[in-house]
Amino acid sequence: MSNLEDLYREIILDHYRSPRNRGELECPPAHRIEGFNPLCGDEITVYVAADGATLSDIKISGHGCSISQSSASLMSAAVKGKPIADVRATIDTFKRLMTVHESNLDDEQEPEPVDLRALGELAALQGVVKFPVRIKCATLAWNTLAQGLDELSN
Amino acid sequence: MSNLEDLYREIILDHYRSPRNRGELECPPAHRIEGFNPLCGDEITVYVAADGATLSDIKISGHGCSISQSSASLMSAAVKGKPIADVRATIDTFKRLMTVHESNLDDEQEPEPVDLRALGELAALQGVVKFPVRIKCATLAWNTLAQGLDELSN
Amino acid sequence: MSSYDPHRVRADVPLLRRVIDGHPITYLDSASSSLTPRPVIEAMSRYYELRHANVHRGVYTTAEEATAAYEGARVAVGEFIHAAHPSEEIVFTKNTTEGFNLLVKSWGRANLRSDSVVVLTEMEHHANLVPWFQLREEVGFEIRYIPVGDDFRLDLSNLDALLDGASIVSFSAMSNVLGTKNPVERIAAAGHAAGALVAVDAAQSVAHSVTDVQSSDVDFMSFGAHKMMGPTGIGAFYAKRALLADMPPFLGGGGMIADVRLDGYTPAKGVERFEAGTPMIAEAVGMHAAVRYIENLGLAAIAEHERALTADALGRLRERFAGRVRVIGPSDVHDRGGVLSLDVDGIHPHDVAQVLDQHGVCVRPGHHCAKPLMRRFSLPATARASFGAYSLREDTDVLLDGLDHVIELFG
Amino acid sequence: MSSYDPHRVRADVPLLRRVIDGHPITYLDSASSSLTPRPVIEAMSRYYELRHANVHRGVYTTAEEATAAYEGARVAVGEFIHAAHPSEEIVFTKNTTEGFNLLVKSWGRANLRSDSVVVLTEMEHHANLVPWFQLREEVGFEIRYIPVGDDFRLDLSNLDALLDGASIVSFSAMSNVLGTKNPVERIAAAGHAAGALVAVDAAQSVAHSVTDVQSSDVDFMSFGAHKMMGPTGIGAFYAKRALLADMPPFLGGGGMIADVRLDGYTPAKGVERFEAGTPMIAEAVGMHAAVRYIENLGLAAIAEHERALTADALGRLRERFAGRVRVIGPSDVHDRGGVLSLDVDGIHPHDVAQVLDQHGVCVRPGHHCAKPLMRRFSLPATARASFGAYSLREDTDVLLDGLDHVIELFG
C-alpha cells in the first residue's frame, strides 16, 4: 500500500485549489474538445487555439477530482505557448509515465524509462501510478488534448 | 442409488422388445400427434381414433429409449378401446405416479397416494421415479396422448 | 427486541478479517456488492469437489445431482420472492442487468410499437434505462419518467397521467443512490389499473427486506446474487408464468430448443427457453446457499438492524458535519434503506474515497450507474456508504473519523 | 517421450475420489464439462475470502485488487489463445453460447442484409446455429452449409463455391459429437480469400491443443471455461481489435456506457462496451487459474496423452465389439480429438448410459446439441465418451466391461 502523500503532493493540492488557465475560449477560432471518464463521472472541456505551429492558448473547464483537475491545470501550464510538436512529445512522455503500472497487466513491451527532469512540475503526478484507478483521472485532460491536436491537424 | 432392476423390470424389457400397437393409422379419420423430448432426442407419434366417447384405436411410431418405448406400448395396451373419460383418468393417475419425486423440488401440495392396483401392468413403471431424468422418457407418450385428446375434443 | 447479532454474521465472513494499511477493513460498500459468507463459498467448493457435471442431459449420478442442485436452486430463489410457481417463473441470468435485457428484448420487442409508452423513473439504474433506449432506437416508442422530488422520493402526484396509455411501468424497489424505497404495491396497482404491466428492479431491495411478488402483484422482476451475499455471475429474472409462456426467445443455442433443423428451430416451452448454453451451475448452488443464509438471519431482522444503523448514521452525520457533509437521500429512515450518498463540501467523491481507503474504509465514489439522477441533482458523483447484514455502529465511527481527515486535507 | 503424468492431475481433482454405487467414478464426459482441479476451486474461494468487491468503480484496496484480478484474467485468457492485444480483444461472456449471440446480434445485425451469405457447417453445435437462425428471421440472409462426408470429416471439395459472396464463415475447430478436428487455417485462408470474415467455435478444442488466433488468422472466437477445467458461468469471446471497435453494443446497462441521459446513451469504446452489468469476477479468477493450470500441464502434452488414449480406445472397441458398437467419427486419430460417440447395436444411448452409470461410468447420451448432424447420420442420439487431461487407459477398461453388460441386458 502506498501513502496518501505520494498521491496528494503539495504541488497537486496547489493546482487543485488554484487551477491555472481555467475558463473558455471563443470557438472558432479556438477548438473545443470534451473528455469523459465514464467510471467516475469526471468531465473536462479543453479549449485550444493554434497560431501556426504553436499552441497559442489553452483553457480548461469542467469538473472532477483533485487528480484530474490538477493534472489538467499542470498540463495547461506546461503546454501553453509551446510548439505543437513539443506538446505532442510532452503528451507522449506523460502518458508513458502513467502506463508503467498498467503494463504489468499486459504483455506489451516494457516502456522506455521516462526522463523525469524533462517533465518539470508534471513529475509531481508520478505518484499516481501507484494508485491504478486514479491513472484514468490523471490522463483524462491529456487524452482530451491529444484528440484536440488530432482534430486541429485535420 | 437405486438398482437397475427397479428400472428395467421384465415387463418393461418385454414391451420394449415387442412393442404393442406399433404402426400408423390413416389420418383423417384418425388424429396424429407428435411428441419430442428435446433433452434426449426421443420422438414419438401417436395416432388415435375415437368412436363417439370411446378411444377406439391407437398406434404408436417413433423411436426412443427402452423406457419411453415400453411406456408407450404399455399405455397403448391400457387405453385402447376404453371410454375417453377413463383414459383421461388413467393419464392423470399415471402422471401422478411419475411426479412423486419431482414434488420434492417444488412446493406444490403433496400428491394423493396413487392406487397402484388401478394401474395394472403400468405399475411396472413406478421404479422410474427413482431415476428422475428418466421420468420425462416415461411420460412422453402420455403427454402426447393427452394433447391428442385435447385436440380431439376441440 | 430482536436477538439479531451482526457479530455472528461477521464471524462467517472471511473478508472482514482483512487488514488494510494497518486498519481492520470497514466495509461500507454492500450496495455495490455484498461480502460472501463461508457457507456460500463452501457450497460452491463442495459442488465442484463432489458433484460437478453438466446439467439436463446426463443420466449418470453426478449429472443427476447437478441437475437437482440447479433446479433446486431455481425453486429456492422462486420461493424466496414468493413466486406462485417457483420452478416455472425463475430464469437464471448472469446479473440483474441481463434480466432487463431479457425483458426488453424478448417481451419488449414482441409487444412495443412506435406508438407505445414505457414509464420509468428518474432514479433508475442504467440497467433499467439503456436496454429500453436500445430497443427505442429500433422501434421508436415513447419513454416517460416519474420525476424525483426535492425530498429524494418519487413524485407520484401525476402518476395516473403518466401511466395513461402505457404498456409497462418499470422501476426500482429501492434506489442504489438515494436509498429511497419506492411504494411497489401502489405503483403496481396504478400500473395495472392503467392496463400496464409492472416490472421491478429489486437489485437493491431483495437482500434487505421481504419481497413478495404475489402480494405486491409484480409481473416481472430482476435481481442479482452478488448483492445478496451470493456469488458473482448469477442473477434471477422473474416473470409470471402466463407472461413467460408468451415471450419469444432471447439468446439462442443449446438447451433452449425443442428441435433444430438446418432450416430453422423450434424453441423449448418453459423457463429453459431463456437459458441458452451451459448455465451458471455452481453459481446457482451459491445463490441457493445465500438465500438460505439470508432466510436464516431473517429478512425482518436484517431490515430492522440496518434501519437502526441508518438512523444512527444520519443523526451523527448531521450533528458532526452540519453543512459540510450533505446526504443525498431522504433524511429520515421512513421507507429508506441503508444507503448513504455523501456530498462532502465541494470535495470530489473520488478524493473522499481515496482518503477513506487509508483508514480501511470502503466507500464507492461515482455516479453509481445512475447518471440521469446525478444530473437531476446537479452532482457529478457522490461518495456512497452502504450497510449490510454484517455492518456495525463502529463502522460509522471509523467513517466519521475518516471524513474529518478528508476535510482536514482538502478543506 | 513426454513425462506427462495423468495421475498427478488426478490427485488435483477432488471429484475423482467419488465412489458411485460401490464403484470409483469413471469420468468420461469431459466434452460436456471437465472436472475442476483444486487450484481452480481454491483461487475462487480465496478471491471471495480476501478480495471480493465490485470492479471498475472503486478506489479502495479490495476494489482495486478485484479489478486487477479481473483485468489480469482477461490478459491471461487473451495470451492463452495468442491474441495480439490481449487486454483489448477478449470480452468475458457467460458461456460459449453467449459469445455467438454477441457475434450474431452485434456484428451480424450491423453487417448482414437480406442478400448476405453466411457459411456454417453441418456439424455445428446449436450455439453456432440458433443465433444465426434468430437473426435470419429478422433480416433474411442465406445460410450455406459445408457438408460432412461419410468419413465424418468436412467435405471441402466445394469450399470456394460455398464461400463465394459470403460475409462470414463460422465453424467449430472440433466437433463435440464426431471428435473431428477441422482445418482452421485452411478454412480461414479460403474464407479471407473470398472476402469473408472467419469465426471459430473453440469450445471443444481450446483445452486440448494449442490455439493461436494470429497464426491461424481467425477474426472471432468463442469458448467457455467449464470445458477447460475452469468454472461454470464464464466464457470468452475474442474479436480482432479493429473489428471489435466497429461492433455496436449488445446488452445494455451499467459499465458499457460513456454517458447516459434521459433521452439516450453513448456506448463506451473498448471491450467494456460488451460487458453490461457486474461481470463474472470470481469466475474470471477461476478461468485465469484454469488457464495457468492447463499451461503448466502443457497443451502439447495433453494433446499427446489424449491421442494415445483415443487410439487405444478406438482399437479396443473395434476388436472387442466388432459390428456391435459403431464409433460415429473418424476411425483413426489423425486430426481427431478424444471424443467417442458410440452407437450400440440398436440399443438406445439413454439405456446404454443408464447401465454404464451402475458401473460408475459417466457418458452422455443424446443429440449433444447437434441435431442437424444427428439427422445427417440418421441417428436419434449417441452415447458419447470423452477424455480429459486426467483420463486413463483404465477408464476405457471399465467402459468396455460396462458395454458388455449393456449388450447382455438388452441384446
Ligand SMILES: Cc1ncc(COP(=O)(O)O)c(C=O)c1O
Ligand atoms: C462445439 C461446441 N460449441 C458450443 C458449445 C456450447 O458451450 P456452452 O454450453 O458452454 O455455451 C459446446 C458445448 O456444449 C460445444 O461442444
Ligand SMILES: Cc1ncc(COP(=O)(O)O)c(C=O)c1O
Ligand atoms: C438498482 C440497481 N439496479 C441494477 C443494478 C445492476 O446490477 P448488476 O450490475 O449486478 O447487473 C444495480 C447494481 O449495480 C442496482 O443497484
